[in-house]
Amino acid sequence: MSTVAFAVIAILTLAAALAAATLQKLMHAALSFAVMFVGISAFFFLLGAEFVGLVQIFVYIGAVAVLIVFTILLTRDDTGKVRSFNWGGVIVAIAVFVGLVWAIAKTKSLPLTPSQIEPITVQRIGELLMTNYVWPLQCVGVLLTAALIGALILVMEEKS
Amino acid sequence: MTLPILLVISSGLFCIGLLAALSRRHAIFILIGIEMMLAAANLNFIAFWRFGPQPAQPTGMMVAIFAIAIAAAEAAVGLAMVIVVYRHFRSTNVDQLDRLKG
């Protein structure tokens, strides 16, 4: 049962990703971008990382995708002039994929079945964040602040 | 659902992201590609965590969480830059951004 679901989610994700990469119209690409993230969240849920999956939905779909849509709106292009497709990039991407797959195939002793665990509670994550990972947490906080301020400064128009 | 399959899927996602970043001319598509690559990496982390020797320690989850946070910050800044570039060049075609040409 889970195998079928897994296969469907996998196909959905990959298709959405492909669509996001190759569609010509920006809005369509952005929307399929969001669908892809849904698929990835489903993967997270399947793997038992529920919290991360939810965070993914909140952040990526709720924020990043929306941000991208807004940016598309703000940077309206006059009828897209350049439609050329760079085939060199395709070749590189395919080469990288082949290489990675080959590396994976060559790796021995990859565990095949996941081990049973208790679900990780949010409380547990919160505890860990505040104790073991408090420094990274603070740093990320600072980083986010800086990024926001930076983005604002970049975008703010100078008073002329 | 075995680890190798998961790895192959995440590799595929990664390469599709790479494809988007390399072969599109629009700046936003490059950002989309980068976000895709980051997401694929997150998937990789979680997969390894789950199938790893000590899944009781949510190390992989923590990394993924932080990576998401950082990716969001990076997306914000990147998009801000796209806007600024658009204001300056009136276009989002990266072919025109070749000041680094040496």
Added chain:
Amino acid sequence: MNSWITNNVWLIPAAPIAASLLILAFGKAARRAAAAVAIVGQIAALTMSIFAFVPTLHSHGFRAVQNFTWFTFGEQILRIGFVLDPLAAAMLLMIALVGLCIFVFSIGYMGEDKNFSRFFAYLSFFSGAMLGVVVANSLLLLFVFWELVGLASYLLIGFWIERPSAAAAAKKAFITTRIGDMGFFLGILLLYHRSGTLLFYDGGRGCLEPVALSAIGSSVTLVALLIFCGAMGKSGQFPLHVWLPDAMEGPTPVSALIHAATMVAAGVFLVARVYPIFSVGAINGVTPSLTVVVWIGVITGLMAALIAIAQFDIKRILAYSTVSQLGLMMVSLGAGGVAAGIMHLLAHGFFKALLFLGAGSVIHGLHHEQDIRKMGGLHRLMPITFLTYAVGMMALSGVPFFFSGGWTKEEILHATSNWPRSHLPHYLALIGVILTALYMTRQIIYVFFGNRRAASEHAHESPSVMAIPLIVLAVCAVFLSVVLTPAWPWLESYLTGHPARFDARLLIQPMIVVSLALVGAGVSVGIWMYRRAGEADPLQHAQPALFRFLENKMWIDEIYGRTVIALSAILARLSDWMDRHVWDALVQDIGRIGQFLGRVTTSADERVINAGVDESTSGAHGLGRLMSRWHSGQIQTYLGAVALGMLALVLLYAWLG
């Protein structure tokens, strides 16, 4: 005090030399200070000479010797020293006193010269060096001072450096005396080689003492003759006399000090000092070396006196007179009359200096006119000069009784008449006496008597700073006659160590009568010949060929010019040709090789190295241009490159397992 000075005889030459260095150190500005320093130095030397003279009076045969080691090389020790004996003491007094008179005279004579200070520095230097010659106890030390005296003479003859004739005369003097000095040095070397010592007196081992003299053995004549070469050069004996008349280019005080009284006397002094070497193995007082001395002296004396008759320059007459008198002194020394020769030397020092200073006074008063044909009638205009000059003239001519020159000349004639080898020098000396009186009478008539000719119109007497030394010297010339009389031969006994007795009968001797007669003959002939002398010389009128021969110094300078000097000129041209065409060509060829190598290196550098560098740089250029194409500025290109790099790493990692 006495013993102190005999132990510190070296101070006597040191004082004037120190004065000279002091003057040279302070430059030409302080003129009065320069003269004062020089005179103070000379007075110090004179005072110390007097103090040194006193102890030598006490005992006969007094000799104080002080030797010390100069340096050692290997095992040989070189010792030098100072000696004080009657010979040295008498010479010291004469040199110091005459020198002092000349220094004072120079203040007036050189008063307008702009190199006043330099003159006094050189004079002091000369005085110190001459005093050093006299007190040296080592032949080597004597030679050192000898050379310093020669140097001072060169500097002073050529004092007016802007005159080419003065420079040429100084050079001639130096070179001619150098030829003599070469022989002198060879003699020193031979002496040292044979006897092992150069000290004169060394407690029995000195080279003038019997042990060393017998060690010299058979080469004693050669040593003596070589040393005599030096004496010939310095004292202007034939054939090295040619520099002395030319040396009159120097200022007159220089002529007085150096070429009348002191330096030229050094040669005679040298022969007297090393007399034991000359007289080794004497039979009846005759040795081969002494014979040579006699003949050279007599040739010199006669030749110079003949030339003096035909000269028109007031100083040249005196110069040839000096040469003649030096020849006479050499004759005396060679014939055995050492004391006579030295006494004449001392007396000659005083009256010749007097004559030269008198001539200087005349020159100064006539505004530097030196031709006697343009003088005349000065005896009323310059009375002091005339009177002192007359005293000097009579002393030189040999008027006995009141003038020192007379007694000494008589002693010399006495010594030559006793010479066993031959009587010819004696007769020639007699002729010399006549000639001396003749030319001096000629000179004094030309200069002081007769009508006033061209330059005499504006003559004036000299200032007292010049007149007083003249008077002092004249007094000395007279005073010496007192101590020189044969009746009381004090000076002779002082020099030879024999006791002296006062014997009035000795005042009248046959030789005195002879010499008086000769002097009288000479003077009267002179007066008769020249009493109406004017612009033209009577002898020149009577015997023009002979006169021209004598006037041109017997053409000796010209003979030298054709022979010796021409030979050295040929050698010089030959050396020049060799230098230019042989050595220079060699050097040029080497240079050309160097040039060729340089060209090869340059072309190698350009073609090979430069080209190589150029190629590599253009290669790097091309490579750079190639690689810059990767920097397209397109981020997608960069990203693709990164992806490929990452792929490579992954593959590598996987492949390595």
